[in-house]
Amino acid sequence: xxxxxxxxxxxxxxxxxxxxxxxxxxxxxxxxxxxxxxxxxxxxxxxxxxxxxxxxxxxxxxxxxxxxxxxxxxxxxxxxxxxxxxxxxxxxxxxxxxxxxxxxxxxxxxxxxxxxxxxxxxxxxxxxxxxxxxxxxxxxxxxxxxxxxxxxxxxxxxxxxxxxxxxxxxxxxxxxxxxxxxxxxxxxxxxxxxxxxxxxxxxxxxxxxxxxxxxxxxxxxxxxxxxxxxxxxxxxxxxxxxxxxxxxxxxxxxxxxxxxxxxxxxxxxxxxxxxxxxxxxxxxxxxxxxxxxxxxxxxxxxxxxxxxxxxxxxxxxxxxxxxxxxxxxxxxxxxxxxxxxxxxxxxxxxx
Amino acid sequence: xxxxxxxxxxxxxxxxxxxxxxxxxxxxxxxxxxxxxxxxxxxxxxxxxxxxxxxxxxxxxxxxxxxxxxxxxxxxxxxxxxxxxxxxxxxxxxxxxxxxxxxxxxxxxxxxxxxxxxxxxxxxxxxxxxxxxxxxxxxxxxxxxxxxxxxxxxxxxxxxxxxxxxxxxxxxxxxxxxxxxxxxxxxxxxxxxxxxxxxxxxxxxxxxxxxxxxxxxxxxxxxxxxxxxxxxxxxxxxxxxxxxxxxxxxxxxxxxxxxxxxxxxxxxxxxxxxxxxxxxxxxxxxxxxxxxxxxxxxxxxxxxxxxxxxxxxxxxxxxxxxxxxxxxxxxxxxxxxxxxxxxxxxxxxxx
DNA sequence: GTGAAAGCGCTAACAG
DNA sequence: CTGTTAGCGCTTTCAC
Numbered sequence: 001x002x003x004x005x006x007x008x009x010x011x012x013x014x015x016x017x018x019x020x021x022x023x024x025x026x027x028x029x030x031x032x033x034x035x036x037x038x039x040x041x042x043x044x045x046x047x048x049x050x051x052x053x054x055x056x057x058x059x060x061x062x063x064x065x066x067x068x069x070x071x072x073x074x075x076x077x078x079x080x081x082x083x084x085x086x087x088x089x090x091x092x093x094x095x096x097x098x099x100x101x102x103x104x105x106x107x108x109x110x111x112x113x114x115x116x117x118x119x120x121x122x123x124x125x126x127x128x129x130x131x132x133x134x135x136x137x138x139x140x141x142x143x144x145x146x147x148x149x150x151x152x153x154x155x156x157x158x159x160x161x162x163x164x165x166x167x168x169x170x171x172x173x174x175x176x177x178x179x180x181x182x183x184x185x186x187x188x189x190x191x192x193x194x195x196x197x198x199x200x201x202x203x204x205x206x207x208x209x210x211x212x213x214x215x216x217x218x219x220x221x222x223x224x225x226x227x228x229x230x231x232x233x234x235x236x237x238x239x240x241x242x243x244x245x246x247x248x249x250x251x252x253x254x255x256x257x258x259x260x261x262x263x264x265x266x267x268x269x270x271x272x273x274x275x276x277x278x279x280x281x282x283x284x285x286x287x288x289x290x291x292x293x294x295x296x297x298x299x300x301x302x303x304x305x306x307x308x309x310x311x312x313x314x315x316x317x318x319x320x321x322x323x324x325x326x327x328x329x330x331x332x333x334x335x336x337x338x339x340x341x342x343x344x345x346x347x348x349x350x351x
Numbered sequence: 352x353x354x355x356x357x358x359x360x361x362x363x364x365x366x367x368x369x370x371x372x373x374x375x376x377x378x379x380x381x382x383x384x385x386x387x388x389x390x391x392x393x394x395x396x397x398x399x400x401x402x403x404x405x406x407x408x409x410x411x412x413x414x415x416x417x418x419x420x421x422x423x424x425x426x427x428x429x430x431x432x433x434x435x436x437x438x439x440x441x442x443x444x445x446x447x448x449x450x451x452x453x454x455x456x457x458x459x460x461x462x463x464x465x466x467x468x469x470x471x472x473x474x475x476x477x478x479x480x481x482x483x484x485x486x487x488x489x490x491x492x493x494x495x496x497x498x499x500x501x502x503x504x505x506x507x508x509x510x511x512x513x514x515x516x517x518x519x520x521x522x523x524x525x526x527x528x529x530x531x532x533x534x535x536x537x538x539x540x541x542x543x544x545x546x547x548x549x550x551x552x553x554x555x556x557x558x559x560x561x562x563x564x565x566x567x568x569x570x571x572x573x574x575x576x577x578x579x580x581x582x583x584x585x586x587x588x589x590x591x592x593x594x595x596x597x598x599x600x601x602x603x604x605x606x607x608x609x610x611x612x613x614x615x616x617x618x619x620x621x622x623x624x625x626x627x628x629x630x631x632x633x634x635x636x637x638x639x640x641x642x643x644x645x646x647x648x649x650x651x652x653x654x655x656x657x658x659x660x661x662x663x664x665x666x667x668x669x670x671x672x673x674x675x676x677x678x679x680x681x682x683x684x685x686x687x688x689x690x691x692x693x694x695x696x697x698x699x700x701x702x
Numbered sequence: 703g704t705g706a707a708a709g710c711g712c713t714a715a716c717a718g
Numbered sequence: 719c720t721g722t723t724a725g726c727g728c729t730t731t732c733a734c
Contacts, residue, residue: 084435
């Protein structure tokens with residue numbers, strides 16, 4: 001009953017108690033086939049009784065596996081706590097790590113100095129079996145260094161220059177396309193967009209989706225309706241102030257947080273949402289439902305995204321890094337109030 | 352220039368290159384005093400040239416230190432990533448870990464099964480030097496087990512049954528007291544409160560502060576003005592629906608997230624904020640400023656809280672777990688719009 | 703199927 | 719001050 005969990009049990013000790021050799025105990029722990037049924041059971045019993053767990057350091061040293069995964073979130077996103085996206089992602093990753101009996105080491109790169117120190121810290125021998133890196137400016141440099149090391153790495157979000165790296169991403173183009181198509185169906189005429197931080201594939205892809213939807217419906221692209229933000233609430237607020245003079249009647253924001261900020265600017269300008277300006281976000285994080293009106297948005301499977309990433313990384317670790325794995329996940333349109341769908345329902349039937 | 356960072360350097364190798372013994376290299380790495388200046392410099396140079404870093408597993412095994420810290424966030428708070436409090440906390444902890452060259456292992460206890468498995472996972476030999484545990488229902492059980500092991504642990508938030516455990520907390524009583532005193536000064540007559548999840552010291556202390564402020568001003572405690580929530584937005588929403596019939600003219604919410612939910616319920620009831628009902632929250636997380644109107648709140652030094660916790664834990668690791676360290680941090684009243692301070696300014700002078 | 707023995711790469715006495 | 723020698727607790731050949 002784990003009553004000895006607290007003692008300094010070793011393999012040797014377990015072997016002595018069970019009356020077998022160290023190697024045999026090691027074999028049963030590692031599920032090695034060459035152990036007879038009865039011996040296996042006897043040893044198993046002792047292990048359970050004593051609550052023995054192999055010393056992790058010793059095990060790592062001998063086996064060159066640590067059963068630890070790293071999650072690296074670069075500085076650009078280390079406004080980590082202001083966007084609920086990252087906590088959600090982290091949670092998914094943590095959950096999957098638990099499930100597969102890996103331990104999660106979290107690296108938040110907060111400062112320029114951290115940025116310098118991160119690679120040696122993370123790539124250090126005897127520490128991690130593999131690493132998950134959020135794509136983005138800083139991430140890109142790191143990725144190459146890990147690739148050179150043949151270190152198992154999965155990038156979260158397609159990197160801009162994806163050599164032979166494995167990555168997982170959501171279909172940002174299609175997500176944005178669906179968002180804007182929805183606005184078009186609802187009859188909006190001047191659909192603007194506030195983009196994410198330039199320099200990331202997510203930003204580029206969401207712009208591409210926005211443009212694709214407009215073009216496919218025969219709309220002209222009006223550059224005054226495209227304003228660049230940075231995935232923050234404040235960024236959304238200021239971007240909206242720039243966008244307002246262009247008189248948009250609907251806005252596709254590249255993230256929910258951007259939408260929240262943009263809606264704040266809109267209210268301050270004395271306009272009503274969605275009557276004067278409709279909004280649609282991206283992510284479907286919790287704040288989307290806290291907003292007033294509640295935010296119509298493109299749902300990313302953030303939790304599953306993290307789980308998938310971990311599973312892919314483990315696959316890489318166990319089966320080699322080649323060929324690179326690539327996973328693209330789908331998004332989903334979540335209709336709430338900010339897009340004015342209820343009120344414009346009839347348009348749906350006209351189009 | 353770290354050109355060999357990628358190779359499989361060992362101590363032995365560095366020793367060979369520098370023409371000294373393994374032990375000497377080990378000594379310079381570990382800042383041991385007994386090394387002559389010139390030898391130290393020579394070895395140092397080789398280490399830098401080669402970009403050598405000791406194998407972590409080997410080092411841990413030999414020294415019985417892992418330079419890893421654990422952060423355990425139990426299930427009750429694992430709704431966790433819907434409240435920006437925890438990401439902020441995590442970031443502070445991560446930052447401090449970076450600074451002191453420790454690696455952070457994150458354990459999010461998501462399910463009942465995780466709950467069962469968490470202790471062996473975390474207490475496993477050769478893994479962590481110490482652990483930070485968020486206080487709360489599940490945490491409490493864990494704490495005792497770590498204490499029995501003489502395992503260095505610092506509890507985040509005062510545990511309900513604090514034996515000889517070290518912990519760090521904010522002055523919740525005083526924070527709540529200040530919040531409610533502020534409302535009283537502004538002239539509100541029926542000040543209600545929505546509490547956090549019962550069973551945590553933070554909840555109990557904030558209620559105590561609420562009552563203390565009222566009593567000190569000679570107000571009667573009206574139980575119909577006290578409704579229990581659970582630190583979530585939805586909890587705040589439903590609690591407010593219960594509270595509304597009691598006709599509060601001001602509400603002290605035990606967290607910003609609760610306040611957001613409560614304000615949603617208030618708006619739905621057709622009431623204006625702060626004219627009909629004023630609000631004050633607790634935490635000062637980012638959503639406080641996204642809210643409309645922006646939330647007056649009690650600011651917790653969340654980031655510093657994490658940093659302090661890590662520093663305390665490292666102290667425990669290096670200097671023993673006795674006597675237990677206890678740290679209480681101060682809070683700060685942040686006045687924004689939801690309390691109606693601007694509009695009630697005159698009351699300030701009358702009281 | 704099982705045990706003996708040789709490391710994994712490092713730290714830490716112990717000599718000198 | 720420096721080198722030699724034992725381990726740390728485990729995995730993993732290699733014999734039997």
